[in-house]
Amino acid sequence: MTELQTKPAPEKVPSAGGKTKGASFKSGGRKRESRGSLAFSRSARIKALAKHAVLILTGGIMIYPLLWMVVSSLRPNDLIFREPGLWLNSLEMGNYVDGWSALTHPFGHYMLNSAVVVIGSILGNLISCSMAAYAFARLQFSGKKLFFGVMLLTIMLPFHVIIVPQYILFSQIGWVNTFWPLIVPKLLATDAFFVFLMVQFIRGIPKELDEAARIDGAGHPRIFLRVILPLMVPALATTTIFTFIWTWNDFFGALIYLTDPEMFTVPVALRAFVDSQSATSWGSLFAMSIVSLLPVFLVFLFGQRFLIKGIATTGIK
């Protein structure tokens, strides 16, 4: 039973169809094992042990820098360049106090700016992408194939090809140093990846539900709002979480459009911090880095299921 319990979320993916295969595979393995000799199970146990050793070692090495960063942010400054261990002799909150007010505005100001951009982007993606996805997944219209192909191609389009004219456009309408250049594209479903994700999801919803609503006299807006949208909450959750993390981490867009410290989001504020600091304030730099990673970490903790499902179905970064 334990083996079944360890099976992860990707198997709940609607399109995967791997659930039964996975399950039969596991139970088959178990049967063989229980029938096997004592020697067999011992070698299997050694093999599992070796696997755990490999995983713990690699996992440990991977996570160590992050743990060390957290510990270092709680240490006196000079220790950062002398102490590779994770031992904490005393809890030093000074780095956080210093870092919080090291820039022209308190760090909370930048977090608030980031929050505004993040919320705007999430709302924009949820509304515009779900509408486009409904059309692609459920409606028949001329040019559908072409548009759908174009939409898939834009997922792979490098951002740099459009950034120069986009900058010119937004600067001409006076949007530099506002949040609009970061939010408005999301309101226009330019994160085509999410359109694709939602199309995939809607295709898995039984068409009979739409038809039943149609017979009851519902039009497309009603079917979309009352039938499809409530059923695609998992896809909306995945979109929300990815948009949150990507927007919170977005550096390039903010670097180009936000040059006034008043408008800085967290990544550009951190960058200004790196540039301004001398070698003496690594502690507070670390402290603010931790603060900036905290929201992403929390989203990861609580939204992991949706993240992993989203990656497994659509395969993104």
Add this chain to the structure above:
Amino acid sequence: MSAISELSSISRRKGPATPEEKRANRRDNKAAYIFLLPWLIGLVAITVGPMIMSLYLSFTDYNLLQPPEWVGLDNFTRMLGDARLHNSLRVTFTYVLVGVPLQLAVALLIALVLDKGLRGLPFYRSIFYLPSLLGGSVAVAILWKQIFGTSGLVNQVLAMFGITGPGWISDPSTSLGSIILLHVWTFGSPMIIFLAGLRQIPNMYYEAAEVDGATTLQKFWRITLPMLSPIIFFNLVLQIIGSFQSFTQAFIVSGGNGGPSDSTMFFTLYLYQKGFGQFDMGYASAMAWFLLVIIGAFTAINFIASKYWVFYDD
């Protein structure tokens, strides 16, 4: 499963519309375009429009202040003689051609170890996945800058063994390596795609192979790898496209200048400097289109090569 397979299947899906479908077409057109309206506006105003505009600008000299001036192929001939640009291509190619295969190899390796119903799998998976969520952030780039600094964490650990490490980031021969390592560190998301792919392989193949007395290695080469090849291909295409556009890490680690001595001057970094440092918008547009062509060429080569090594089960 993926955007890529979807794209290649569009051209295959053909057939004349039935009368019923035609009637349905007429009925949905208006509603469809209303639902698509935001996306269509975005496509024209944010994507295709700027693309055409940047193609035009690539043939001009434009500094944002004076109107663009047509210079023909000047920007492209300038690129031919621009040694810094050639260097930035070398840096980017090294990053992509070393970083992507290395990252995918680690992802596959860990996915294989994780696969067979190991106890504690969700925990391990979280640990391995976390870095790929944080890896794109400025905060982690800052951490990297410290870790691989002259008296950073790596050298502190090496010192415990009596080794004096170089200043990884300040030494031009190792600085790019440190950034490649950061890319490898984020192997979690391709790993999850591999894990999902491994579960799709029917177990009967392995059972049959076992009956025939196949070794673990044989099973890997003859079953796992061919069956997983579409997923490997998919990861490869996506990671290559993404890595060519990598920017934040090199920017933060090098302090924005691609140093030391241009050893971390990624193509995108140079593009940023030209466009948004020197406001040489015409040249930056030409570079952007060149990048698009490179990425397109790599993707095309990938697709052509895939005919020889990617195995489709259907």
